[in-house]
Amino acid sequence: MYKQIFEDSKEIFLDTLRPSDYVQLDRVYTIYNSLKASLDKPLKMILLYGKPGTGKSMLLSKLYSELKDTKDIFLYQIPMLDEDEFFKVLARDIFHTKDESLNYTKFIDIVQSSILNTTPIILLDEAQLYSDAQMERIRLLSDTRKVKFVITLHKTNKEDLLAKEHFQTRIWENIVLENATKNELKIYIQKKLLKANCFDSVNMITDKNISLIYKLTNGNYRDTNKLMHTVFEIYLQYIKTNKKIKTTYIPSKIIEMSAIHTGLIDA
Amino acid sequence: MLNVDELEKRYLRYKLKSFLPYSIFFIIVFLSAFIVLETIYIKTDKTEKIKTPKKQEKIKEIPKQLDKKQNDKIIIEPSYEFIKNIASSTNKPKKIVKKTKNKEVKQKKKLIIKKQDDKDSIKIILKRFKNTKSPTLSLFLAKKYYDLKDYKNAYKYAFITNDLDNKIEESWIIFIKSMIKLDKKQKAIKTLKLYIQHSDSQKAKKLLNDIYTGKF
Numbered sequence: 001m002y003k004q005i006f007e008d009s010k011e012i013f014l015d016t017l018r019p020s021d022y023v024q025l026d027r028v029y030t031i032y033n034s035l036k037a038s039l040d041k042p043l044k045m046i047l048l049y050g051k052p053g054t055g056k057s058m059l060l061s062k063l064y065s066e067l068k069d070t071k072d073i074f075l076y077q078i079p080m081l082d083e084d085e086f087f088k089v090l091a092r093d094i095f096h097t098k099d100e101s102l103n104y105t106k107f108i109d110i111v112q113s114s115i116l117n118t119t120p121i122i123l124l125d126e127a128q129l130y131s132d133a134q135m136e137r138i139r140l141l142s143d144t145r146k147v148k149f150v151i152t153l154h155k156t157n158k159e160d161l162l163a164k165e166h167f168q169t170r171i172w173e174n175i176v177l178e179n180a181t182k183n184e185l186k187i188y189i190q191k192k193l194l195k196a197n198c199f200d201s202v203n204m205i206t207d208k209n210i211s212l213i214y215k216l217t218n219g220n221y222r223d224t225n226k227l228m229h230t231v232f233e234i235y236l237q238y239i240k241t242n243k244k245i246k247t248t249y250i251p252s253k254i255i256e257m258s259a260i261h262t263g264l265i266d267a
Numbered sequence: 268m269l270n271v272d273e274l275e276k277r278y279l280r281y282k283l284k285s286f287l288p289y290s291i292f293f294i295i296v297f298l299s300a301f302i303v304l305e306t307i308y309i310k311t312d313k314t315e316k317i318k319t320p321k322k323q324e325k326i327k328e329i330p331k332q333l334d335k336k337q338n339d340k341i342i343i344e345p346s347y348e349f350i351k352n353i354a355s356s357t358n359k360p361k362k363i364v365k366k367t368k369n370k371e372v373k374q375k376k377k378l379i380i381k382k383q384d385d386k387d388s389i390k391i392i393l394k395r396f397k398n399t400k401s402p403t404l405s406l407f408l409a410k411k412y413y414d415l416k417d418y419k420n421a422y423k424y425a426f427i428t429n430d431l432d433n434k435i436e437e438s439w440i441i442f443i444k445s446m447i448k449l450d451k452k453q454k455a456i457k458t459l460k461l462y463i464q465h466s467d468s469q470k471a472k473k474l475l476n477d478i479y480t481g482k483f
Contacts, residue, residue: 230269237271257278261269267281 002200002247003239009201010232012192013225017057017077019065023191025184031175032059038173039063039071039121039150044142049153050177053222056152059177060123063150073121079129086134094120094147104137111146119148127151179219186210188221189228200247201232209250216259223264230258402431402438409441418448436468443474447483 012021038046050056057077064075074093080086087107091097095110124130130138142149155176180188189210193202217223234254238245245254259265389411396404409424425442428435439462446455456478463471477483 233269234271234274237269241271243271253278256281257271257274260277260281261274265281267277267284 003236005198005200006232006235006239008196009193009198010229010236012196012198013229013232015222015225015229017061019058019062021192021195022058022062023188023195025180025187025191027184028055028059028177031177032062035059035063035150035173035175036067038175039067039148041173042145043148043173044145045139045148046150046173046175047153048150048175048177049155051155051179051220053220054177054179055221056177057125058221060125060150060152064123067121071121072116072118073123075123075125077125079124079126081129081131081134083131083134083137090122094122108141108144111141111144114146116146119146121148121150124149124151126154128153180221180224181219182210182214185214185217185219185224189213189224192228204247204250206249208252209255212252212255216255216264223262226262227255227258227264230261231255234258234261400431402428402435405431406435406438406441409438409445413441413445416448418445421445422449434466436466436470439466439468440470440474443471444483447478452478 014021035046035048048056048059060075061077064073067073068075072094074090076089080089084103087104088099088102091099091102091107091110095114097110099106124138127135127138138149138151141147186205186207189205190202193199193205213224213227217227231250231254234257235245245251256265260267389408392404392408392411395401396408405424405428409421409428412418412424413421421441422445425438425445428438429442432438439459443455443459443462446452446458456475459471459475459478462468463475474483
């Protein structure tokens, strides 16, 4: 019985960008609504930034999932580092143009000459990986007001500088994502498990467990997912090897073992 | 695949590492506390060891001091009594009694010594007198026996002395006095008158006068 519970619980915490795995928290929901509202404003660019694992990619995925049927929206989760390739893909997806000799100059001509009912929304994840020249071309593209960009950036000093230098005059909306608070983390874990009907696993998690998880992950969603995934993996291993383990609550030992395995604890 | 056994080992190592600073800290604190307490205990123990005999000595000394004080009080008492005596003379007889008692004791002691001396000396003198027949020794014996109120022996040795030397005034006086004490007053007066006629002794005259007047 427990094997299946732990299998399901483990799967829940796989670090995916599936919109179905999105957990709605009050604060994140407010941010999400703000982002969605910003898309209807005459903005050139929307910057979504925060530390790694704060849910930027998930938010972008959720936005795409929700709006793809109603809006002309395009999501690029993996950065296209080749510049020509990047514009070829955009031309194909937005303007349905298949030109093997397409470059930035040709693409900008296509954009300016295009007559579209709605402004296409381009969602670029991990934008900090794009080169400065490529970011400058993205800036010039947004200036045409023919396309709208929503880009996500990791919040570092370098990326802050990047945001200021390249997008200061163009960004209308600047949305920051933070790590979860302890209470938010508790709700996040509980909601994740309840989504998969893992009620027994929910009951196993105590406030002490939450405090320890929060201490280890600092409220980072990605780290929490990794940690909890490994916790249930350890449980499964214990069941497989017929080792005794508490099932009424999660012992701190298991969480710490998980943290060691995932690298959250340097042991 | 997650290796739980290996992970448990890593966990144990991590726990040991994480507890090591605390355990070292607690050991240091414990040891330092132990050392501090030990030194304090040793100091107090030493001081107690040093102090306790003093206390005992003090305790021992206190009764002595008290005794001294009590003695002092006894010594001081007379002066205090003296002040009291100024106010009232009721205590005077007690003092006198005390003093007189002491004096009597002293006197008794002295008398006992004298008696012992007299007896011894009489024995010695008697031996010597038997050997020498000296009137000086017989006069000494007469005088001693008279003082001891042994008038019979006093009369005897005074008679012997007068027989040995009839010119010793003192021997005749003791001879007459002993006679009177032995209720031979008329014989004593007759003998005294005869002695006065022969010697013209002033002491004999005075004694005769005293006998007539009742002074003797």
